[in-house]
Amino acid sequence: MRKRTETKKVWVKDLQVGGQDKVIIQTMTTHPTKAIEKIVEEIHTLATHGAQLVRLAILDTEDAMAIKTIKSLTQVLLVADIHFDYKLALLAIENGIDKIRINPGNIGHKEHVKQVVNACKKHGVPIRIGVNLGSLEKDLLKTYGRTAKAMVESAKRHVQILEDEGFEDIIISLKASDVKLTIEAYLLAAETFKYPLHIGITEAGPTYAGIIASSAGLGTLLYHGIGDTLRISLSGPRTEELKACKTLLSQFGLYARPKLIACPTCARLSYDMAPIVKKVEAYLENHPTQITVAVMGCAVNGPGEARDADIGIAGGMREGLIFIQGKIVKKVPQEHLYDALIEAIENHNK
Numbered sequence: 001m002r003k004r005t006e007t008k009k010v011w012v013k014d015l016q017v018g019g020q021d022k023v024i025i026q027t028m029t030t031h032p033t034k035a036i037e038k039i040v041e042e043i044h045t046l047a048t049h050g051a052q053l054v055r056l057a058i059l060d061t062e063d064a065m066a067i068k069t070i071k072s073l074t075q076v077l078l079v080a081d082i083h084f085d086y087k088l089a090l091l092a093i094e095n096g097i098d099k100i101r102i103n104p105g106n107i108g109h110k111e112h113v114k115q116v117v118n119a120c121k122k123h124g125v126p127i128r129i130g131v132n133l134g135s136l137e138k139d140l141l142k143t144y145g146r147t148a149k150a151m152v153e154s155a156k157r158h159v160q161i162l163e164d165e166g167f168e169d170i171i172i173s174l175k176a177s178d179v180k181l182t183i184e185a186y187l188l189a190a191e192t193f194k195y196p197l198h199i200g201i202t203e204a205g206p207t208y209a210g211i212i213a214s215s216a217g218l219g220t221l222l223y224h225g226i227g228d229t230l231r232i233s234l235s236g237p238r239t240e241e242l243k244a245c246k247t248l249l250s251q252f253g254l255y256a257r258p259k260l261i262a263c264p265t266c267a268r269l270s271y272d273m274a275p276i277v278k279k280v281e282a283y284l285e286n287h288p289t290q291i292t293v294a295v296m297g298c299a300v301n302g303p304g305e306a307r308d309a310d311i312g313i314a315g316g317m318r319e320g321l322i323f324i325q326g327k328i329v330k331k332v333p334q335e336h337l338y339d340a341l342i343e344a345i346e347n348h349n350k
């Protein structure tokens with residue numbers, strides 16, 4: 001894995017984005033922001049599942065005004081997603097939002113941009129510029145086509161507007177649903193900008209396809225040391241988004257969570273392994289340590305194949321094996337295999 005690219009530190013209240021090895025996990029709510037009770041409940045669920053920043057769609061004045069009450073009911077850091085309307089941005093900032101996502105080039109009048117920037121400066125609110133392939137400026141499309149270059153040039157324009165106002169608390173995203181194009185855009189952006197990058201594949205699709213597309217795209221970027229915050233956007237449950245974020249980051253050592261190794265099984269499988277994998281996965285989901293656990297199908301190859309695991313089990317005909325770092329340490333009756341594994345994990349953590 002390449003060294004992480006150096007980016008400017010930007011603060012969302014006390015949360016550092018950029019200039020570090022950590023990648024911040026984000027997601028977005030589904031309820032209307034003005035539905036305060038539901039939205040607060042949703043925010044808490046998302047935070048419980050690992051969201052560090054939660055984005056709210058701000059469609060009108062009522063949404064923007066609701067931020068004040070929402071902020072009084074939650075400690076979770078919130079981002080206001082605003083299209084075009086500088087008045088909504090001002091209102092969101094006045095009502096205590098922690099970060100806004102707005103493209104300054106879409107605000108229009110220079111004076112209005114100035115007002116938003118001044119409010120952000122006063123309240124310590126950073127701005128995320130979000131370039132989307134689907135809404136690129138016509139002249140850029142004409143000159144560069146639907147390319148990474150066009151996306152980065154678009155971001156440059158928005159950045160310039162903010163820099164001209166002396167504002168540098170900027171985070172940038174460049175999203176497309178095309179994985180290859182997204183990778184190219186972020187590689188170019190990492191060479192071009194000093195600002196932190198929020199990475200994501202937009203409209204990645206339903207859960208299964210979306211996780212694959214996002215893992216391919218964002219995994220490549222993370223391998224190149226790119227990405228300061230990320231979202232995996234799925235047309236599916238938000239909790240799956242967050243689980244996918246944590247799992248992806250953990251593959252690159254960027255998130256501390258337990259790892260579950262499980263063999264694909266074959267004709268040598270000696271017990272009903274699938275339910276145990278499911279149970280162990282659920283047990284590890286909220287487990288606080290970085291332990292690697294293996295669930296393997298047979299005693300012949302299992303322990304050897306799972307050599308890197310801290311603790312594991314391998315099924316036998318009547319008895320299963322408990323192994324530690326690939327070495328068999330104990331035999332237990334098959335029906336006690338799961339309990340014995342959990343006991344071994346608990347003991348490992350003492």
Ligand code: SF4
Nearest residue numbers: 263265266269297298
């Ligand atoms: S561990 Fe055993 S059951 Fe699992 S894939 Fe390998 S040989 Fe097959």
